[in-house]
Amino acid sequence: MVTWNSAEVLPGLLASLEDGLKGVDWHLTVADNASSDRTLTVLQETVPAATTVQTGYNAGYAAAINAALARLEPCTAVLILNPDIRLAPGCVAAMLARLDEPGTGIVVPRLTGEGGELTHSLRREPAVLRAFGEALLGNRRAGRYPRLGEIVTAEDAYRTAGTADWATGAAMLVSWACVRACGPWDESFFLYSEETEYALRARDLGFSTRLAPEAEAVHLEGDSEVSPRLWTLLTLNKVRLYRRRHGLPAAALFWAATLLRELSRGLLGHRRSRRAAAALLSPSRLRTRPTAENLA
Template identity: 30%
Template sequence: MNEAVQSSEKCPLLIVIVNYRTADLTINCLRSLVEEVKSLPGTQVVVVDNPSGDNSVEKIGRAIATEGWEGWASLIAAEHNGGYASGNNLAIRPALQSPNPPDYYWLLNPDTVVRPGALKALVDFIAQRPEVGIVGSSFEEADGEPWPIAFRFPNVLSELDSGLRLGIVTKLLSRWVVVQQMGNEPAPIDWIPGASMLIRREVFEAIGLMDEGYFLYFEETDFCLQAKRAGWSCWYVPQSRIMHIAGQSTGVTVRNARPKRLPQYWFDSRRRYFMKNHGWLYTALADAAWIAGYSLWRFRQLIQQKPDMDPPYLFQDFLRNTVFIKPGMPESDQPSKLAVNP
């Protein structure tokens, strides 16, 4: 951890980047932050390597030294890969425990490039609205194509729509569909991607750190839900622009191409989210809704000879991970508030 974060000096903002085998992208992200950190003097950046098992630590550490970023950037090599939430918490926990903890914490993916003014736009917005606990950016593709997306919380009807994929049903269920197209003005939203999520310190003090029972996926959804239940709102701020290349570490969320087979931890995270927040019966209804919708989709796909762009073995893997087959919580941890203090 950079000494400035743990010292008595005031660090207004801590930026956390969790790296896993994406050293070159992480360095590009750091390079895009050079001018941004100047807009908020005292800002610190911590890169957590989760551990990659390649030369990421050496490569990122060397870049920090040779580029002259040591005054504001530092590197932590995690002892084990506990996932996205665990990696972020490794940097956030000691900062919260420092004599003068930062007011804000910005989670950034390593496969992002921060556009000019993105940091200031988020900080200015949240600083002027004490009821807002979390803010996020608008995204764009590598070629500059806008990707103005934020999200609603998953629910039974959204699971039906996710499986069915029928335009008229999506329109009828538009109030419940997870993916939400955003406009050019700031707007309240259920949750935003952890690729760019700025969090007020008081949110952590109210609900604790991110749930390390999630290895990857659904952890930011869960965190935003806990914040909302504690009275904090979440906002989309399109004036903050971030270039994001999705799926670089996992290959799961790539756009415009068929993704890889969904890993087990995706199904564990989904089940954990529904079980933790809604209980067994609701999770069973959500599972049944997706199965029914997807079965109808597969029949329509066969009749209309539509291309298959789903991950391999999606239906079989989903069935194996329903609460009808696995009725309990994933074996990681039972739901609990991960305290700020040990």
């Protein structure tokens, strides 16, 4: 589990662990990114046997995961959790069962919001045509067409144990074999796209990402949808990741499609998109590795 000033949401996750991990032998390791609130106090009072790893600063999601992984002994699998996840009873046992399916390295649960609405957490690999599709049609509408959208929106896809190119990283079970084969998470992605990079890297090595539809968890969601600062980071990291995995011509087209999306949304009055478009037009912003200090 990764925490950073998570005292408000942490109790709900900790309360769900016993039933969510029922039938599974487990140990909790928490990587804390220098929380200044009561996060560590809440953790110690609720799960005193947990191992706590202090990164010493706000190192980001991938760096915190790496810090926790470095403390682990060999095991069957590693469950990675955001503090705003709530596990349904039997969730992890169901995920473990799916991890036994051939070629599977990562298993994710079926996520819902607080109100019980389905969260579209499965994703297709970023592609130029999909970037243009989302720019012209919008994420949700483009998602109806596999070639035009990255988000998997078909309800049936969340009822069956199929595979996806990647999935939201708020709750994911990774086999020990996959952990060893992939190595550390890419810390150059301070937040966002780190789970995309990891899942695509795992797929390249023969480990697929699979949904366990019978395993359910609630995700309270982050604030990337409303925060211009985080939306800008999400947008820049998508372009940075695509550029790493493809040649310059394709990367230029992906950047153009992403810019088109943000400019069009900005013209409609979305402040977060105006800020993201300005960042996309700044070569230094695309080159600079994001940190907590330069996100402002």
